[in-house]
Amino acid sequence: MDLAYLPRRTFLRGAAGLAVAGAAGLALPKAARAATEPRIHSCAEWGARPPADALTTLDHPANRILIHHIASANSTDYSLAHAFQVARDDQHDHMDNNGWSDTGQHFTVSRGGYRLEGRHGSLDALRGRTTMIQGAHCPGQNTNAIGIENEGTYTSVEPPGAQWASLVTFCAYICRQYGIGAEEIKGHRDFYNTECPGDRLYAKLPRLREEVAASM
Numbered sequence: 001m002d003l004a005y006l007p008r009r010t011f012l013r014g015a016a017g018l019a020v021a022g023a024a025g026l027a028l029p030k031a032a033r034a035a036t037e038p039r040i041h042s043c044a045e046w047g048a049r050p051p052a053d054a055l056t057t058l059d060h061p062a063n064r065i066l067i068h069h070i071a072s073a074n075s076t077d078y079s080l081a082h083a084f085q086v087a088r089d090d091q092h093d094h095m096d097n098n099g100w101s102d103t104g105q106h107f108t109v110s111r112g113g114y115r116l117e118g119r120h121g122s123l124d125a126l127r128g129r130t131t132m133i134q135g136a137h138c139p140g141q142n143t144n145a146i147g148i149e150n151e152g153t154y155t156s157v158e159p160p161g162a163q164w165a166s167l168v169t170f171c172a173y174i175c176r177q178y179g180i181g182a183e184e185i186k187g188h189r190d191f192y193n194t195e196c197p198g199d200r201l202y203a204k205l206p207r208l209r210e211e212v213a214a215s216m
Contacts, residue, residue: 037127038173040107041114041116041117043123045084045116046083049092050120054101055101055134056133057125057131058143059130059131060130060131061178061179062145062146063178063180064141064185065148066137066145066148067167067208068137068150069152069198070086070153071198073153074111074152074157075151076111078110078113082112083112083114083116086110087118090105090118100136102119103118105147105149106135106146106147106148107122109149109150109151109166109167111159111162111163112163113163113165113166114166115166122146126174126178129178135147138191139191145186146178153198154197154198155195155198155199156198167208168208171208171212172215172216182212182216185205185208185212186205187202
């Protein structure tokens, strides 16, 4: 089960244009959603374990986005295979070390710019627009905020360009789906005593809000 008081522990460890974007994880997945939805890899795609307990679907949309960093190594492996391994490692950490039902956050963005579903059911809920899955990424915010983990540690360096661009695109999509204003994109430390999402990434949140607002 997920305990609200348990601190979140991070693990330390043209057509041509569309084709290029697809290789980078930025392409749109299906014609029916091509105009609005960026490519998001589901739990099934990256090989997630099933949740240890039943997850809670809340009968209301999210009203905020919380930005996190994993506090993992700043890997230079930007491949999809690496992104999938990051998602598996994060889930193992949250379930086996924290004792949570599943990955705590709803979504993850890798340093290579790949977007992945974190907690089971989060992608379907996002697509449906009217519900959300209760998270375990920040006490007091798990029933209203979508948590996005960013691979890496951003205390003294900024995220790479591909990750940043992917995060902007992803936040804009989430805001459109749930009717969230860009001003409601916040950092983990805004609601919890933590260094997350790192000084350098936190300092970029005003820019993130600006870029998301401009793209909506």
